[in-house]
Structures are given as structure tokens and as C-alpha cells.
Amino acid sequence: MSKASSNLFTRVLKLGSALIGAIAVVGGLIGFLVAGIPGLTSALIGASLTLAFVTLTALSVWLGGKLPLGGFFGVVLGGWLVKIVGFALVIGALKGADFINGPVLFFTLVAAILGTLAVDSVLVLKARIPVIGD
């Protein structure tokens, strides 16, 4: 993977993490006002789940890019599969827990996912990746 691509992924990870942190703060505040302590914990769990699962995709592409092409697709697709199964297990474990407020967790998760998608799209559109590698 070229230096320009590595710079892009560093920026994506930094800005994405900052945005999810901001969403955790705002979501936690709204969740606390709406549902008390369960709302606060739900917002924090939703934001941290998004941070873990969305940034793993960027990390897998970034790290996989250092491998040959077969290794790249193996890391990206294998990581995706493991991640989705892991996410389903985490959701199954959290569902019905006492300290969770379902709607707050869901809407924090959706806001964080859409926010990181927006950040990713803007950064990729602005990125200047040369055709010729380093």
C-alpha cells in the first residue's frame, strides 16, 4: 500500500475516533436525560461498539494492504466475517440486560455509523492517491 493510502487511513482512524468520541458524549448526555444511568451506559456501549467494529474494517484494509493481493483479500474478508459473527454475539449477549436501554443504544450506534461513513467518504473523496506507487 502506498504512503498516500497509509496517510489516508491514519486520518480516517483519527477523525473517525474523534467523531465517535463526540457522539458518545452527546449520546450519553441525551441518554442520561431520557433514561437515566441505563441510557448513559447504553450510549457509551453503542459508541464503543461502533468504534471497535468500524475502525477494524479500516485497520484490516490498511494492514492487509501491506500483504500480497491474496493476503489482502484474506485479511479483509476473513476479518469482516469474524467481525459480523462477533457483533451478532455481542448484540445477543447485551439484549435484555438490565443496564441497557435499547432505543438509546440503537440510535447512538446508527448515529456513530452514519457519522463515520460521512467522515470516510469525505476523506476518500479529498484524498490524492497517485497511480504510481512509492
Added chain:
Amino acid sequence: MDVTNIAALSGNLAVVGYGLAAVGPGIGVGLVVSKTIESIARQPELAAKLQVTMWLGIAFTEALALIGLATPFIFA
């Protein structure tokens, strides 16, 4: 008139939702990756650029999967 059931469905309907949340994005990611491999085979010099574009495609498809899997929190 007697009503006769010829087939009965039992179990949790949410499981069907989990399945659908996996099938759609699975097809989406498969298409994105297959087209990227095809493009890299045609123009290997564009691999770095195509990998980044592919990541954006995967990120969008993955968003659907994550939102779909999290719906039990509001629909349950």
C-alpha cells in the same frame, strides 16, 4: 367449517431477521470484492487506488449489516 393447518411455523421470528441482515450485505461485499479483483486484474497499477475505493464500498455495506443486526434493540 374446520380450519386445518397444513404447515406450522414455530420459533423466534427475529432469527429470520438476523439471516436477512447477513444475506444482503454478504451479497454486497461479494460484488464489491469481485469487481475489485476484476479491475486489479485488468489494471494492476491501479491496485492501491482500487483497494481504497473497495474499502469505502465495504464500509457502506457493513453499515447495513451492523444496523440490521442491532434492530432487536428497538423491535424486540
